[in-house]
Each structure stands twice: as C-alpha cells, then as structure tokens.
Amino acid sequence: MDPWLILALLAMGTFGGFAAGLLGIGGGMVLVPFITMIFTARGIADELVVHMAIATALGVILFTSMSSVRAHHKHGAVLWPVVRLLAPGILIGSWIGPWIGKQMNTSVLAFFFGCFVAFSATQMLIGKKPTAARELPGRAGMFATGGLIGILSGLVGAGGGFVSVPFMTRCNVRIHNAVATSAALGFPIALSGTLSNVYYGWGEPGLPAWSLGFVYLPALAIIVLASVAMAPLGARAAHKMPVRQLQRIFAVILYALAAYMFWKAFN
Secondary structure, three states, rough: OHHHHHHHHHHHHHHHHHHHHHHHHOHHHHHHHHHHHHHHHHOHHHHHHHHHHHHHHHHHHHHHHHHHHHHHHHHOOOOHHEEEEEHHHHHHHHHHHHHHHOOOOOOHHHHHHHHHHHHHHHHHHOOOOOOOOOOOOOOOHHHHHHHHHHHHHHOOOOHHHHHHHHHHHHOOOOOHHHHHHHHHHHHHHHHHHHHHEEEOOOOOOOOOOEEOOOEEEHHHHHHHHHHHHHOOOOOOOOHHHHOOHHHHHHHHHHHHHHHHHHHHHHH
16 A cells, blocks of 8 residues: 555544544544545545445444543543433444435535534534533433434444534533543444445445445554544543634634535535
8 A cells, every 4th residue: 555645544543533532523524524535536436435435434433432432431421321321223323324325326425424514513613502401311212312313423424423412411411421422422333334334335336455345444444543542642632621722623624624525526
C-alpha cells in the first residue's frame, strides 16, 4: 500500500478516535467523508464508494467504542442500566439501517449523509442544551428509541451520539453521563451495523480485493491502529478541557465535510 495513503489513514484514525472519546460521537461523521475521498482516489466504483466508506467507519467504531468506554467507565460516568435498556432496539435498528442504505444509490446516500452532518454541526455550533423536561421512558419507549438511534446510525455510519446525547440530556441525564453512555452504545451500534454491511455487501459485484462485504479490511486495520490509541485520550480530555470551544471548532470542520458530501452527491 502507498506510504502516503497509510499516513493519511493513520491521520484520519487519530482525529476520529480523539473526537469519538471527546464528544461521544463514534467518529463516523469525520471518517466517512475522508474515507470516501480516499476510496474515490483509489478508483473504487462510484456506486460502491459511499456504502464502503460507511461500512468501514462502522467497523472502526466497533474498536474505538471499546477503547473510549473503558476510560469513561473509570470515571464512573457510564449509566449501564440505560445501555441495557437501549441496546436491544439499537441492535435491531443498526441491522436495518445498512439494508435501507443498500436500497439507495451513492448520490442519494451521500446527500442524506451530508444533511445529517450539517444538522449535527449546527446542533454542535449552537450548543443549545435541551431542556430537561422529563424522565427516561419505560422499557417499551427505550426499545423504540434504541431502534431509531440504531437505524440512523447504521444508515450513516455514526456512533449515534447526536441522537442519544440530546435524548438523554432532555430526560434529566447529566451531560457527562450522556456522553459516556453514548460511547458505550457505540459498540452494539457498530457490531450490528458492521455485520449487516458484511451480509448485505457479500458478493456485491465490483468490490475490491480484501473486502468483507462492504467493509474494506486494509483501511479498517490502519485506521483502528490510530483511533484505538486516541479514543481514551479524548475521553479523558472530555473531563478536563473546555469542550464547548472544541465543539465550535469541530462544527466548522463538519460543515466542510458536509459540503464535500453534497458535492459528491451532485457531481
């Protein structure tokens, strides 16, 4: 593999892993546009490139979530009862999300992803905290909420933090607990979403060598090396750094990435 490509993938993993630990977002929103750029440059077929980028990003989250949640757990911030209530719906929704994505062509999927990232960037830039107006719903409500989080996350290759964190804070969960719990939810999202992308991508014509369904294994391995190392640092930084300022900077980066995905959709 080209040394410059390896360096680019390592840089992506470093940035995505730190963001995953810091903001509880799983890193997918950063990784998918960059992976799309690299896969496009390497000549992967246009009709496959965004699907493969999303699938590979979910595979990365499978590892970064385990790494970052350990750091959050050491601070006692993960609400494991909430994880257990949301996880069943998330597992089902994250399997369905890639199936929905397979029905979309690359342009539609890229446009949908761009809209999701732009919305998330606006949410981050404004920084308006949801009013804590209610408590967490019962078992059925948590299952349904988990399903919605899983479908959206599996569809766009994200860790679900931009849905789960506002949901939890609106239900009187402290922000640090919400971020930490969102990091823990990244594992069932990524597990089910990755397996779904392997299943629905299996035997797809035009996939490059070393692909497992829609997951491109060489890129996955390199990105994971860097992201797993950085996710705990991001998680520790979340308890020490002025996260609000970092969120504003990160929002600007997300707008740029959304613009690229819109360009990809209409080009």
